[in-house]
Amino acid sequence: MFGLFDDATTVDGWPQWNEAQETVLRHGLLALxxxxxxxxxxxxxxxxxxxxxxxxxxxAELGEAPLVCGLEHLAVLAETTRQSLAAGALxxxxxxxxxxxxxxxxxxxxxxxxxxTTQDFKAVAVAIRAIYLPWAEESARYLQDLWxxxxxxxxxxxxxxxxxxxxxxxxxxxxxxxxxxLVSLLKRGGFAIEERERWAALPTVTGTGKPAVAPxxxxxxxxxxxxxxxxxxxxxxxxRKALEQNGWTILDRKASVPAMTAVDPPRLWVECGDLDxxxxxxxxxxxxxxxxxxxxxxxxxxxxxxxxxxxxxxVTDHGWLLLPGGLPKVDLPASVVESKWxxxxxxxxxxxxxxxxxxxxxxxxQHVALADGAGCFRKGEEYAHxxxxxxxxxxxxxxxxxxKASAGGQVILTDVVWRGLRCTVGVEGDCAGLALDIRTRPGxxxxxxxxxxxxxxxxxxxxVVVADEDLEGRDAVxxxxxxxxxxxxxxxxxxxxxxx
Numbered sequence: 001m002f003g004l005f006d007d008a009t010t011v012d013g014w015p016q017w018n019e020a021q022e023t024v025l026r027h028g029l030l031a032l033x034x035x036x037x038x039x040x041x042x043x044x045x046x047x048x049x050x051x052x053x054x055x056x057x058x059x060a061e062l063g064e065a066p067l068v069c070g071l072e073h074l075a076v077l078a079e080t081t082r083q084s085l086a087a088g089a090l091x092x093x094x095x096x097x098x099x100x101x102x103x104x105x106x107x108x109x110x111x112x113x114x115x116x117t118t119q120d121f122k123a124v125a126v127a128i129r130a131i132y133l134p135w136a137e138e139s140a141r142y143l144q145d146l147w148x149x150x151x152x153x154x155x156x157x158x159x160x161x162x163x164x165x166x167x168x169x170x171x172x173x174x175x176x177x178x179x180x181x182l183v184s185l186l187k188r189g190g191f192a193i194e195e196r197e198r199w200a201a202l203p204t205v206t207g208t209g210k211p212a213v214a215p216x217x218x219x220x221x222x223x224x225x226x227x228x229x230x231x232x233x234x235x236x237x238x239x240r241k242a243l244e245q246n247g248w249t250i251l252d253r254k255a256s257v258p259a260m261t262a263v264d265p266p267r268l269w270v271e272c273g274d275l276d277x278x279x280x281x282x283x284x285x286x287x288x289x290x291x292x293x294x295x296x297x298x299x300x301x302x303x304x305x306x307x308x309x310x311x312x313x314x315v316t317d318h319g320w321l322l323l324p325g326g327l328p329k330v331d332l333p334a335s336v337v338e339s340k341w342x343x344x345x346x347x348x349x350x351x352x353x354x355x356x357x358x359x360x361x362x363x364x365x366q367h368v369a370l371a372d373g374a375g376c377f378r379k380g381e382e383y384a385h386x387x388x389x390x391x392x393x394x395x396x397x398x399x400x401x402x403x404k405a406s407a408g409g410q411v412i413l414t415d416v417v418w419r420g421l422r423c424t425v426g427v428e429g430d431c432a433g434l435a436l437d438i439r440t441r442p443g444x445x446x447x448x449x450x451x452x453x454x455x456x457x458x459x460x461x462x463x464v465v466v467a468d469e470d471l472e473g474r475d476a477v478x479x480x481x482x483x484x485x486x487x488x489x490x491x492x493x494x495x496x497x498x499x500x
Contacts, residue, residue, distance in 0.1 A: 018059040029123035040130035041078035048075040073111035080104040081135035086142035106177035112287035125324035140389035173276030175319035179396035194399040201361035203344035207232025209317030273297035283382035299443025305402035306487035314398040320385040330375035342384030424463040436462040472496040
């Protein structure tokens, strides 16, 4: 394969050598399907010790070593799943997942995020199923047993807010590990974050869980019968109307963020970043989209804070289970069900089944059949939710505050003046260290349309020039950026034509 005079000190510079090493690693991962979980974990860590140094070579930088890049995260997965979570009370189980357990789910996604070919997917899938599935099954069954003994009220204890005026941002399917990834992203941007654990409502589907986290104060707005076996006390239309009747303004996904007013500030309900939709559509390939979706959420939060919202509360309805190759199949005859989802089902009145049943969140007299362990009522489902597992049930509510505000108080854009493609702004407040930019998407620096950022002068003014004359007449956003790249203020405008 290599030249006669190649030696061990130079051979790693050959692409054939890198390809051969990837093949050796692939075979090593595929061999894990014959091992019990504890031996498979040890083997993954041995493979990491052998191959890990290849991530420092040019082949990894060029994207030619995806398996060894994914192996880094498989090693984290192996190390994390060595520690069982199935012990103690409900609080102990939650504490174990909060401190370390979520890292297993994060590592699983990150490992899959490097995969591009079918043969590499098969190898990584075998490794994940060998070391992750037994761990996830064990913790899920333990949690289900605790739930039966303590009852749903012991696990929920959720309030739905609805007090002081605020902004609530709903992200469908923001699983615990994804919320942690979002926290890191927000902290890098200079935001302050408060974290609060919440147990999702049962079954862990949007129809049940979304009204449970919505800031509704009128209890009679909630139905007590699941609508058309979708486990929803309110249809999407009814939920929207209930929010509006409770004084909430609903911001559509593509709408510009309204400026916060000092007099009678509104309550704002925002939706963004639909991980759940992508998961159902893409299966394991959701792993490639997580960072993109979270970046959209980050951008929306940045725009809200820049518009004057001092607190943004991020809520979600449920998490999910993801397993390449499909979750274990749990049999539930079609003859006994009215409706069957991946992890939950509505049983026909009077029908007999061995499936475990739990009270519906909105009416304890209504029961829902849930899949055992990490199983699924449908064959081949890689992504599913609706049941009881830490991944589906334990979520994070985040409260984001705009820690980027200057020491001198709020910074306000007072004037935006266009002369052709040149935009000049005036600012009130402490503008030290701030710069002016114009973007099509306020939270995304790659959407800038000017030749370059301009620092604000001591008198609070600055001007920039739009680089493309074809953009004249288009909507854009004037933004002020701090030294860390965070949004401080923004104002919607029309390029070349003043405010929109």
